[in-house]
Amino acid sequence: xxxxxxxxxxxxxxxxxxxxxxxxxxxxxxxxxxxxxxxxxxxxxxxxxxxxxxxxxxxxxxxxxxxxxxxxxxxxxxxxxxxxxxxxxxxxxxxxx
Amino acid sequence: xxxxxxxxxxxxxxxxxxxxxxxxxxxxxxxxxxxxxxxxxxxxxxxxxxxxxxxxxxxxxxxxxxxxxxxxxxxxxxxxxxxxxxxxxxxxxxxxxxxxxxxxxxxxxxxxxxxxxxxxxxxxxxxxxxxxxxxxxxxxxxxxxxxxxxxxxxxx
Numbered sequence: 271x272x273x274x275x276x277x278x279x280x281x282x283x284x285x286x287x288x289x290x291x292x293x294x295x296x297x298x299x300x301x302x303x304x305x306x307x308x309x310x311x312x313x314x315x316x317x318x319x320x321x322x323x324x325x326x327x328x329x330x331x332x333x334x335x336x337x338x339x340x341x342x343x344x345x346x347x348x349x350x351x352x353x354x355x356x357x358x359x360x361x362x363x364x365x366x367x
Numbered sequence: 368x369x370x371x372x373x374x375x376x377x378x379x380x381x382x383x384x385x386x387x388x389x390x391x392x393x394x395x396x397x398x399x400x401x402x403x404x405x406x407x408x409x410x411x412x413x414x415x416x417x418x419x420x421x422x423x424x425x426x427x428x429x430x431x432x433x434x435x436x437x438x439x440x441x442x443x444x445x446x447x448x449x450x451x452x453x454x455x456x457x458x459x460x461x462x463x464x465x466x467x468x469x470x471x472x473x474x475x476x477x478x479x480x481x482x483x484x485x486x487x488x489x490x491x492x493x494x495x496x497x498x499x500x501x502x503x504x505x506x507x508x509x510x511x512x513x514x515x516x517x518x519x520x521x522x523x
Contacts, residue, residue, distance in 0.1 A: 277446065278478020296478030300389075303473070 380490035
């Protein structure tokens with residue numbers, strides 16, 4: 271899904287049944303803001319890719335768009351090929367930028 | 368964050384909402400501007416102004432919707448450089464209510480405010496008392512009731 275980073279709203283989505291896109295978008299953008307502040311405070315610069323692994327799946331996020339105004343968010347199964355998803359997300363982010 | 372309520376059944380849902388949505392100011396009121404609860408306001412004059420202005424916005428947008436033969440707007444958002452304002456009206460057993468939310472863009476977002484608003488509305492609907500016989504408000508009582516409400520809202 272594509273999420274507006276500043277307001278946490280869904281720009282575009284293609285989701286499996288049972289996933290509440292608006293909730294994922296709002297919470298992912300909130301997390302993005304906090305992680306960004308943590309990384310800047312730690313002197314690490316801007317974030318490029320996050321991978322949150324959970325019991326039953328994972329959340330993968332890549333900033334995209336002009337001045338990273340968007341987030342590309344992927345919700346995956348637990349056994350997904352993370353490397354491949356990461357590559358595709360980064361490619362999509364380049365296209366969006 | 369200080370949360371005060373004239374009608375105590377609103378207190379728990381509002382406390383949860385403020386904490387989860389990261390809202391800076393919240394005002395829960397009737398469409399007529401009668402305040403049921405507030406969070407974050409420190410001066411009575413600010414509550415009176417915000418409730419009057421919020422009620423006026425709901426009235427004017429409802430009338431615009433009526434002119435367009437549409438149902439009333441579910442929500443109204445205004446985003447500035449550092450703060451955002453969200454206004455929404457919804458029905459409960461207590462009658463129609465309006466919530467006015469002010470949030471800082473550094474601490475929250477429109478998405479979070481809207482997301483947790485769904486839960487706030489559900490919690491308020493579950494907690495709201497059934498509508499009784501409407502009490503007749505006399506002009507002589509109005510100022511006393513207003514002062515009583517403001518005293519409750521600021522813990523005096």
